[in-house]
Amino acid sequence: MRLPMLRSKAQSVRMPLWLAVFSAAVVAFSGCTTQRLSPGEGYADVPGGRVWYRVVGGGAKTPLLLLHGGPGVPSNYLNPLAALTDERPVVFFDQLGTGRSDHPDDQSLWTINRYVKEVAAVRKALGLEEVYLYGHSWGTILAAEYMFTRPSGVRGLVFASPALSIPRWSQDAAMLLRTLPLPTQQVIARHEAAGTYEAPEYHEATMEYYKRYLARRQPWSADIEQTFAQLNPAIYVYMNGPSEFSLTGTLKGYDATPRLKEINVPTLFTGGQYDEATPETVKYYQSMLPGSGLAVIENAGHLTMQDEPDRDVAVLREFLHRLDAR
Helix, strand or coil, X not given: CCCCCCCCHHHHHHCCHHHHHHHHHXXXXXXXXXXCCCCEEEEEEECCEEEEEEEECCCXXXXXXXXXXXXXXXXXXXXXXHHHHHCCCEEEECCCCCCCCCCCCCHHHCCHHHHHHHHHHHHXXXXXXXXXXXXXXXXXXXXXXXXXXXXXXXXXEEEECCCCEHHHXXXXXXXXXXXXXXXXXXXXXXXXXXXXXXCHHHHHHHHHHXXXXXXXXXXXXXXXXXXXXXXXXXXXXXXXXXCCCCCXXXXXXXXXXXXXXXXXXXXXXXXXCCCCCCHXXXXXXXXXXXXXXXXXXXXXXXXXXXXXXXXXXXXHHHHHHHHHCC
């Protein structure tokens, strides 16, 4: 909350010197901090409709804003990151068209540029003048493109299981597919060639891939099950494609790697040992941003916060503590 500035020089002259100095210091301090957030949920207006948000925790430390994956996937699976709310507010929100947010039927809304404006609108609605930004999977594309706009007040950035080059993601996916049993590979190849993505046999085969490289802990948590239940397939297929390894949507040529060096805030790259974003690829991205950090979560797939929540949260907490101390 900003304190009102003094209205005129005449008024300031009449103030006692000690009060003028104190007031100026308070104004300067309040201008570089974020309004204290209160726990709760609501809706924020963004280009194209309203998005649902939830603020968890209310500590005095810089808030963490979460950008979930997808596109078209809600934020439910990120729930384990609420463990960080013992120290700071953590802001969850479902991007437009997903989960509890509005679901407009308009393909013109499903662009990177509009999603970037959505992030800016959420920050403005919640008064997030200073913030740490966390993007996961597709959310790393969104975080990168948002950072390329040079926003003020972003004190640090996490690229979790990044998808910063879709051509490279496709190469990794092809390699990971070859680790599946040959009959499973043949089922996937047959249905993709025929375009029969809705076939039960195809879904069963893709689940073998997802249980190895998306989320390895079995059975899947209620968070993951709810995420899949609330997925918006229209957005997912339009922007991504019919599966995690059949990338035919509008993002298929996306590659942020030439611009990563433009990011000028402390950045951490994370990923799972068995991630769809392979450790080799995450290390490659990290090499594109001098001074950034890297952490690989052992025994985890793409959803590191679900497979190894304690370790994942510990890595994030350590990074945020270092930034808090700056």
